[in-house]
Each structure stands twice: as structure tokens, then as C-alpha cells.
Amino acid sequence: MSVFLNAFLPDTDPSSKLQVVDRGLSKQSAEASASPYKLIEEEDIRELVKPRMPFSHKGTYGHALIIAGEIRTMGAAMLAAKGCLYGGAGLTTVSIPETGLTALNSALPEVMFLERKQLIKMKSLKKYNAIAIGPGIGKLLDGMAVLEGFFALKRPVIADADALGLLGEHQDLLYHLPKDSILTPHVKEFDVLFGQHKNWWERLQTARMEAKKLGTVIVLKNQFTFIIDQQGDVMINQTGNPAMAQGGMGDVLTGLVAAYVAQGYSAKAAAILACYFHGKAGDELAKDNFSVTASQVAEEIPKTVKRFIDLRSGN
Ligand SMILES: NC(=O)C1=CN([C@@H]2O[C@H](COP(=O)(O)OP(=O)(O)OC[C@H]3O[C@@H](n4cnc5c(N)ncnc54)[C@H](O)[C@@H]3O)[C@@H](O)[C@H]2O)[C@@H](O)CC1
Numbered sequence: 292m293s294v295f296l297n298a299f300l301p302d303t304d305p306s307s308k309l310q311v312v313d314r315g316l317s318k319q320s321a322e323a324s325a326s327p328y329k330l331i332e333e334e335d336i337r338e339l340v341k342p343r344m345p346f347s348h349k350g351t352y353g354h355a356l357i358i359a360g361e362i363r364t365m366g367a368a369m370l371a372a373k374g375c376l377y378g379g380a381g382l383t384t385v386s387i388p389e390t391g392l393t394a395l396n397s398a399l400p401e402v403m404f405l406e407r408k409q410l411i412k413m414k415s416l417k418k419y420n421a422i423a424i425g426p427g428i429g430k431l432l433d434g435m436a437v438l439e440g441f442f443a444l445k446r447p448v449i450a451d452a453d454a455l456g457l458l459g460e461h462q463d464l465l466y467h468l469p470k471d472s473i474l475t476p477h478v479k480e481f482d483v484l485f486g487q488h489k490n491w492w493e494r495l496q497t498a499r500m501e502a503k504k505l506g507t508v509i510v511l512k513n514q515f516t517f518i519i520d521q522q523g524d525v526m527i528n529q530t531g532n533p534a535m536a537q538g539g540m541g542d543v544l545t546g547l548v549a550a551y552v553a554q555g556y557s558a559k560a561a562a563i564l565a566c567y568f569h570g571k572a573g574d575e576l577a578k579d580n581f582s583v584t585a586s587q588v589a590e591e592i593p594k595t596v597k598r599f600i601d602l603r604s605g606n
């Protein structure tokens with residue numbers, strides 16, 4: 292039986308009711324029969340996810356830098372760092388204001404710290420395999436200078452929350468985003484970036500066009516998150532549930548995306564794996580909990596991934 296796009300949208304319109312969604316990612320949209328809309332299936336994740344290797348060490352799994360937090364939203368930085376740590380990055384460094392250092396060392400002793408003033412020293416950034424910017428940075432950090440620096444280095448970034456606000460205000464910068472960057476807007480942030488939309492069908496058409504034009508991956512978050520790749524194909528994530536509708540959930544997702552980029556996955560694969568396991572961890576927690584916190588989701592991720600891999604290998 293065919294599945295139609297409107298089943299995954301919070302609103303309806305005639306076009307989405309007619310748009311067929313393919314099950315699974317294997318069909319390519321160049322094929323005549325393939326739809327640009329594809330449901331992510333368990334089988335797709337099985338093909339993407341890589342096991343931890345014998346004789347591997349922290350260097351094998353990459354070093355992620357998370358630029359996040361200000362006085363009132365230091366928690367966003369902690370949650371993003373936590374998502375990255377529990378997502379399996381070999382090393383995680385967070386750049387927060389120094390006022391958050393005691394909290395960081397108490398809550399997440401595994402995570403290292405980078406002073407904000409180091410961010411504009413480009414040489415010191417070369418060692419990072421993934422750079423995420425935005426959760427809770429507010430307006431205190433000179434985010435523009437930092438973003439311009441990354442862009443000059445041509446380093447892809449994962450941009451979320453307040454960094455998306457900055458890109459929305461400075462469209463010239465948006466169109467200089469390094470290729471293979473990942474944008475992770477929720478619906479309001481998406482409209483700040485690309486203008487107001489009447490409905491989700493229109494929003495998806497814009498996302499497809501912009502992802503192609505920018506050469507980036509766009510993760511448009513909702514109950515069903517849409518991952519739009521550089522070719523304009525739309526992958527629909529089916530995991531996740533309303534118990535996860537709590538502040539900080541997106542911050543954990545950003546950290547998780549960074550963890551997968553650091554581990555060497557492509558921008559598209561990192562976005563797919565992060566959305567899938569983030570939602571699946573939330574689904575497992577929601578079996579016993581009416582609502583789940585962002586911290587719980589981060590902490591659940593290693594178990595969720597382990598169970599998934601063990602099921603594949605029949606353990
Ligand atoms: N512990 C912390 O420090 C937290 C910090 N956070 C950070 O705080 C900053 C600002 O977050 P805010 O929550 O104020 O601003 P947001 O821009 O995230 O949200 C503003 C409002 O938009 C609406 N909205 C959000 N998502 C929506 C959706 N999918 N559909 C419809 N409406 C939606 C909600 O009414 C929300 O109150 C961000 O940088 C964020 O990363 C938040 O993540 C919450 C937790």
C-alpha cells in the first residue's frame with residue numbers, strides 16, 4: 292500500500308496528499324520510479340552504522356568541538372556536549388564562557404574546555420574533526436566573527452539554534468556556508484533562515500531547493516524530522532515521540548550529529564544516524580516514562596545503539 296507525504300506533516304494541502312513516499316533509502320531519485328521522499332527504515336540504519344573496531348583508541352573516533360552556552364543557557368552547552376560524549380566521539384571539547392567551567396567539570400569531567408578567545412585563532416581549530424555552533428550562544432559571543440572565521444577556513448559546521456538566527460540575519464554569510472555543513476532548524480528557525488511559509492509542503496520545497504543551492508544538509512526538526520540532502524532528496528525519520536517535547540532535546544541532537552561527523556560519517560549519514568538514534572532512545576524511554584528529559588535521552592543513546600547492533604548480529 293502506498294504511503295503519502297501528508298501522513299508526516301502537521302498540516303495538509305492538496306500537493307502533499309498526492310506525493311508518494313518510498314520505503315527505504317535504496318532507490319535513487321534518478322530512477323524513473325523513485326520519489327524524492329523516502330522513509331528511513333531500520334535496514335538503512337543497519338547499512339550505515341559502523342561497529343567500534345578492535346585496537347581502536349580515542350583518536351580513532353575523532354575530536355568534536357561544540358561552541359555553545361552563555362550565562363542563562365549554559366545548560367544548552369552541557370546538553371550538546373553530553374549528546375556528543377554519549378554519541379561516542381573520541382574526544383569532546385566545549386567552548387563556553389569561563390563562568391560555566393566549574394559546572395562543566397562537575398557535570399561532564401570527560402569533556403575539555405576551549406576559551407572563547409581561542410576561537411578566532413584559526414590554527415587552534417584545525418585539529419577538530421567536527422565543529423558545532425549555536426545551542427544557547429545567545430548574542431554575547433561575537434558569533435559573526437567566529438562563523439566568518441570558519442567559513443574562511445572552509446570548514447563545514449553544524450549550525451543550530453542561535454547560530455541559525457545569525458545566518459538568518461546575515462544572508463550573505465548563509466550563502467558562503469562551507470559545503471557539507473549541516474543546518475538543524477526547528478520550524479521557526481527554518482522560517483527565520485528562509486522566510487515565512489504558508490504550510491509544510493511549501494517549506495519542504497524551499498528546503499529541497501536551498502539544500503541543493505547551498506550544498507548542505509538541512510535537518511528540519513519536528514515529530515517526523517526531515518533530512519534534506521545536497522541533492523534535494525528528503526529522508527523522513529520515523530523515530531521519536533511526544534514524550535520528547537521538552538527544552539534541550541535539540542541541543543542533544545546537535546551534539547549527537549557532531550559525534551557522528553567526528554567519527555568520520557558523511558554529513559548526510561551523520562544527520563540520519565543522529566536523528567534515528569535520538570528518536571529511538573526517546574522511544575525506549577517513553578515505554579516507562581510519561582515524559583523524558585534531554586539528559587535522559589543523551590544517556591540512553593549508547594544502550595540504544597548497542598541493542599540495535601546486537602540485534603543485527605543476532606547476539
Ligand atoms: N537548558 C538550557 O540552557 C536550554 C537552552 N536552550 C537554548 O535557548 C535558546 C533559545 O531557545 P528558546 O526555546 O527560547 O527559543 P526557540 O527559538 O527554540 O523557540 C521559541 C518558541 O518557538 C516555538 N517553537 C519551537 N519549536 C517549535 C515547533 N517545532 N513547532 C512550533 N513552534 C515551535 C515555541 O513556542 C518556543 O517557545 C536556544 O539557543 C536553545 O538552544 C533551549 O534548548 C532550552 C534549554
Ligand SMILES: Nc1ncnc2c1ncn2[C@@H]1O[C@H](COP(=O)(O)OP(=O)(O)O)[C@@H](O)[C@H]1O
Nearest residue numbers: 477512513514531532533536538539540541542
Ligand atoms: N513530539 C515529538 N515527537 C518526536 N520528536 C520530537 C517531538 N518533540 C520534539 N522532538 C524532537 O526534539 C528535538 C527538539 O529540538 P528543538 O526544538 O531544537 O529543541 P531545543 O531548542 O529545546 O533544544 C527535535 O529533534 C525533535 O525532533
